[in-house]
Amino acid sequence: MGNALAPTAVLLVLLQLLFPYLVPPDMVYNYRVDFDLIKNRPANIDVVLEQVKKEIINEGLTDYVIILGDSVAYSGPGGPEESLAYYMELVPKDRPVRVFNLAVPAMQTGDIYVMLLKLKEMGIPTPNLIINLIYAGFVPRTPYPSIVMWLEDELRQLDPEAYAKVKHQLDAARIPKPDAAATVALEKRVNDYLEKELLAGIAPVRYRDFLVDYAQRKTGTKKTDEKGDTRPWTEKPFLKELMQQWEYQNAFSDVPFPMDDTSYQVYFLDRIIELTKDQNTLFFLAAVNQKLMEGNVRKPGYQANLKLVDRYFAGKPVKFLNLEHEFPDHLFADQIHLIPEGYSRLAQILWENLEPLKTVPPVPGLKLPWSVVGCRSSVVRE
Numbered sequence: 001m002g003n004a005l006a007p008t009a010v011l012l013v014l015l016q017l018l019f020p021y022l023v024p025p026d027m028v029y030n031y032r033v034d035f036d037l038i039k040n041r042p043a044n045i046d047v048v049l050e051q052v053k054k055e056i057i058n059e060g061l062t063d064y065v066i067i068l069g070d071s072v073a074y075s076g077p078g079g080p081e082e083s084l085a086y087y088m089e090l091v092p093k094d095r096p097v098r099v100f101n102l103a104v105p106a107m108q109t110g111d112i113y114v115m116l117l118k119l120k121e122m123g124i125p126t127p128n129l130i131i132n133l134i135y136a137g138f139v140p141r142t143p144y145p146s147i148v149m150w151l152e153d154e155l156r157q158l159d160p161e162a163y164a165k166v167k168h169q170l171d172a173a174r175i176p177k178p179d180a181a182a183t184v185a186l187e188k189r190v191n192d193y194l195e196k197e198l199l200a201g202i203a204p205v206r207y208r209d210f211l212v213d214y215a216q217r218k219t220g221t222k223k224t225d226e227k228g229d230t231r232p233w234t235e236k237p238f239l240k241e242l243m244q245q246w247e248y249q250n251a252f253s254d255v256p257f258p259m260d261d262t263s264y265q266v267y268f269l270d271r272i273i274e275l276t277k278d279q280n281t282l283f284f285l286a287a288v289n290q291k292l293m294e295g296n297v298r299k300p301g302y303q304a305n306l307k308l309v310d311r312y313f314a315g316k317p318v319k320f321l322n323l324e325h326e327f328p329d330h331l332f333a334d335q336i337h338l339i340p341e342g343y344s345r346l347a348q349i350l351w352e353n354l355e356p357l358k359t360v361p362p363v364p365g366l367k368l369p370w371s372v373v374g375c376r377s378s379v380v381r382e
Contacts, residue, residue: 006192007238019046027047028047028048028051029051029052029100030080031080031081031083031085031086031101031292032073032080032083032084032085032101032102032103033045033048033101033102033103033104035074035104035105038104038150039104039105039150042150042151045102045104045115045150045151046161048102049102049118049124050122051118052102053122053123053124053363053365054125054365055098055320056098056099056124056145056363057291057362057363057364057365057366058206058367059098060125060362061098061363062358062359062360062361062362063097063128063357063358063360064098064099064100064127064128064129065088065097065098065099065100065129065130065354065357066083066096066099066100066124066126066128066129066130066283067099067101067102067129067130067131067132068102068103068107068112068113068116068129068130068131068132069103069107069130069131069132070103070104070105070107070108070132070134070139071093071105071106071337072103072105072132072336072337073099073130073131074101074103074104074105074136074274075103075133075229075337075338075343076105076228076337077225077226077227077228077229077333077334077337078228078230078231078339078340080297082340082343083101083228083343084099084103084150084346084350085099085100085101085350086100086295086359087343087346087347088347088350088351091347091348091351097264097357097381098163102115103132103303104150104244104269105268106145106149106150107149107150108137108146108147108148108267109133109137109147109264109268109269109272110146110147110149110155110162110166110264110268111149111150111151112146112152112153112268112272113150113159113162113268113275114148114151114154114155114159115151115157116275116276117158117159117273117275118151118158120275121158121289123363124135125363126266126279126281127279127357127358127359127360128279128280128354128357128358129276129279129280129281129282130282130283130284130285130354131281131282131283131284131348132283132286133250133271133283133284133285133286133290134251134253134278134285134286135251135252135285135286135306135309135324137265138254138257138259138263138265138266138305138308138309138374139251139252139255139257140253140255140257140258141169141173141262141264143169143172143173144173144338145173146152146169146170146173146174147166147169147170147173147264147265147268148166148170157189160266161270162271165267166267168207169264177213178285178371179368183316199323217251229333230333230340231291231333231339232330232332232339233292233329233331233332233333234330235334236334239292239335240292243292243293243335245379246321248335249296252293252297252298252299252302252327253287253304253334254296254301254302254304254315254332255301255376256304256308257288257305257306257308257309258312259308259309259312261364266312269310269312271316273316273317274308276318276373277316277318279358280319280354280357280358281318281319281340282318282319282320282321282350282354283313283318283319283320283321284320284321284322284323284335284350284355285306285309285320285321285322285323285324287323287325287326287327287332287336287338287346288322288324288325288335288336289329289332289334289336290325290329290334291327291329292332292335293335299321306322306324310322310323311340319353319354321349321350323349324348326349327342327345327346328360333344
């Protein structure tokens with residue numbers, strides 16, 4: 001019987017090893033992560049990182065770019081082919097360059113820090129790194145929003161010291177969940193254990209959300225659309241009233257920014273800079289729609305806060321761009337996000353300030369021909 005089972009065991013082992021190489025390339029990553037697949041199961045980001053590493057290894061990439069940030073870097077409300085990575089790959093005409101956009105909407109500075117730890121843990125160098133920040137990230141949290149929105153469990157595992165530092169804020173900002181009943185809570189703990197401890201190592205299980213999503217896209221049964229309303233803000237008359245709601249007013253508060261490590265924002269920025277100081281790292285503070293938010297941005301306290309951010313980065317071993325006034329109002333889709341033309345312009349600005357790119361030695365690992373596994377190559381320039 002043992003001999004009869006041997007071929008099956010070998011087949012299962014091969015499937016486990018080769019499965020990540022056999023999936024269609026755009027099933028997991030298509031110029032950016034698929035937010036629908038991350039927001040419901042943040043652990044899916046590991047699958048994306050796995051695929052990014054496979055491409056880096058297989059193509060022998062040494063001067064690629066990685067983008068981290070929130071919905072601005074993600075390039076909402078446009079679709080994948082209206083996003084930063086897509087436009088940045090079009091900028092250099094002399095050679096193809098890969099840009100991996102790992103930004104996730106609502107990602108906070110603590111999440112960005114965790115992403116860097118995860119990249120390091122997976123052996124993915126970050127030679128050229130772009131990180132987007134927004135004004136609201138520096139506003140004192142009272143207690144919302146959480147300084148770690150998506151990757152709290154990973155922070156606990158990868159940096160217990162940092163987790164202990166911010167745990168009080170995370171607890172205070174946590175939104176109570178309706179599954180407080182003991183039986184439901186127990187079921188959730190069991191499911192979490194199964195997913196994280198027992199099933200996480202099984203490749204087809206880890207890829208299940210991507211497989212379902214890919215099938216739905218190919219059959220036209222996918223219910224959600226990654227692309228939102230990309231019209232200019234002037235065609236959205238509801239925005240002016242919406243911006244008066246508390247959460248938006250608070251995001252542009254003129255309360256003085258604390259710029260020491262009593263600020264959770266600064267605490268994680270310090271750690272991020274320490275991790276990336278030897279790389280080609282570019283931070284940018286996202287532009288703001290000066291016309292739509294004129295009641296906020298003209299306040300002396302708001303302007304003073306911008307100077308505090310500039311002063312903080314002035315002494316740091318990284319590049320920093322304050323894009324507050326960089327874009328004309330007609331390129332905005334709302335208070336902070338851009339229309340596709342705006343993201344195309346942002347891509348050009350970021351590229352010009354990131355160059356020259358830093359190179360790293362090729363990442364070691366299993367290398368298979370993309371012609372066999374069906375993974376797309378770098379964009380070819382004409």
